[in-house]
Amino acid sequence: MAPSATLPEPEPEYIVVHGGKGTIRRAILHGANQKPTFSTIPQVDFSQMSSSSLKERKAIAEQVGSAFRNSGFLYAVNHGISRDLQDRLTRVIQEFFALDEEEKMKIHVNKSETVKGYEALLETKLDDKTRGDYKEAFAKGDDPYDEEQNAPPGLDMSRYPKNGNQWPASPEFRKVFYEYNAAVQAFSKKLLRIVALALDLDEGFFDHMSDFPMASLRAVHYPPQETSADVGIGAHADFSWFTLVNQLTDTPGLEVLNHNGHWVAAPPIPNTLVVNVGDFLEMASNGVFVSTIHRVINKTGKERLSIPYFFSPSADVMIETFPTCITEEKKAMVPIRAGDWQRERLLRARYKHPSTIAARARGEI
Numbered sequence: 001m002a003p004s005a006t007l008p009e010p011e012p013e014y015i016v017v018h019g020g021k022g023t024i025r026r027a028i029l030h031g032a033n034q035k036p037t038f039s040t041i042p043q044v045d046f047s048q049m050s051s052s053s054l055k056e057r058k059a060i061a062e063q064v065g066s067a068f069r070n071s072g073f074l075y076a077v078n079h080g081i082s083r084d085l086q087d088r089l090t091r092v093i094q095e096f097f098a099l100d101e102e103e104k105m106k107i108h109v110n111k112s113e114t115v116k117g118y119e120a121l122l123e124t125k126l127d128d129k130t131r132g133d134y135k136e137a138f139a140k141g142d143d144p145y146d147e148e149q150n151a152p153p154g155l156d157m158s159r160y161p162k163n164g165n166q167w168p169a170s171p172e173f174r175k176v177f178y179e180y181n182a183a184v185q186a187f188s189k190k191l192l193r194i195v196a197l198a199l200d201l202d203e204g205f206f207d208h209m210s211d212f213p214m215a216s217l218r219a220v221h222y223p224p225q226e227t228s229a230d231v232g233i234g235a236h237a238d239f240s241w242f243t244l245v246n247q248l249t250d251t252p253g254l255e256v257l258n259h260n261g262h263w264v265a266a267p268p269i270p271n272t273l274v275v276n277v278g279d280f281l282e283m284a285s286n287g288v289f290v291s292t293i294h295r296v297i298n299k300t301g302k303e304r305l306s307i308p309y310f311f312s313p314s315a316d317v318m319i320e321t322f323p324t325c326i327t328e329e330k331k332a333m334v335p336i337r338a339g340d341w342q343r344e345r346l347l348r349a350r351y352k353h354p355s356t357i358a359a360r361a362r363g364e365i
């Protein structure tokens with residue numbers, strides 16, 4: 001026997017992800033072992049998403065359904081958000097991250113019960129093997145105490161903490177952030193109608209579920225990595241119906257995990273939004289739509305800026321399996337209250353936040 005035959009087999013390689021769905025081990029497959037899976041992210045044109053023709057809306061739904069079943073990701077082309085607004089947004093975000101750390105820390109997320117405001121470099125850690133996520137961020141939530149929010153009349157304000165959103169001093173920043181928030185929210189509500197068609201549901205199925213959505217808009221700055229072991233944001237899946245990521249600079253870094261355990265690049269394409277399925281859609285569709293694992297690694301030596309918008313149901317909505325996704329083999333899930341599930345996930349990802357420590361002491365998480 002040749003000596004090499006007695007050498008131990010190389011260990012199989014796995015990608016291990018600690019997401020909210022528990023620990024996922026994905027084997028990295030090569031050669032003939034590979035399964036059919038995606039290697040690119042498709043582009044879908046949304047210019048006719050509000051067309052008066054059901055046929056045209058259904059044609060878009062078909063492409064969305066195919067992308068959401070296959071990779072859970074797509075690029076939205078012709079989303080209708082103006083170039084001018086995106087440019088102004090990029091400028092105010094660049095100005096914000098250029099402020100002194102001391103100034104940014106005045107609105108640190110630890111001062112907000114809902115974890116909104118500024119989060120510094122390495123504060124979150126989505127991948128245990130890393131020293132933390134090499135990014136800084138500013139997040140706003142849907143907060144009825146902000147007058148720009150236009151909270152629906154009759155909303156029970158007492159259920160929302162008063163120390164939610166926090167804003168930097170620049171009035172321009174807040175104005176532009178809200179203007180963009182309104183634009184992505186409007187697109188998201190229309191996209192939900194397309195998603196309903198893609199799942200063979202009534203087109204208005206989701207309408208009442210997003211009266212006051214638990215959405216969060218988060219500007220993120222990924223400086224060039226310091227070491228090859230760093231990640232911008234560790235591998236994870238999103239807790240949302242879906243997420244719209246606007247890659248504001250031409251710096252690549254977003255990667256999506258396919259079924260063979262290979263990372264597929266989702267580089268910036270000017271004037272598009274990356275749309276990805278989140279856990280609420282995956283759960284309620286019984287896995288028909290996939291909430292795919294992704295990460296950001298900035299190996300370019302350049303600054304990277306992006307702004308994900310996480311669009312979720314209203315807090316009181318009960319998440320149940322969509323009627324069109326229940327089969328003999330795949331039964332209906334036990335319903336969960338969207339707000340409880342989302343809050344638990346948010347806090348678990350921030351082990352040092354005072355709200356996490358308090359929730360743990362109460363035995364809630």
Ligand SMILES: O=C(O)CCC(=O)C(=O)O
Nearest residue numbers: 220238245254296306308
């Ligand atoms: O920055 C990006 O491109 C994506 C960020 C992301 O996946 C997240 O914040 O959940």
Ligand SMILES: [Fe+2]
Nearest residue numbers: 236237238294
């Ligand atoms: Fe994400």
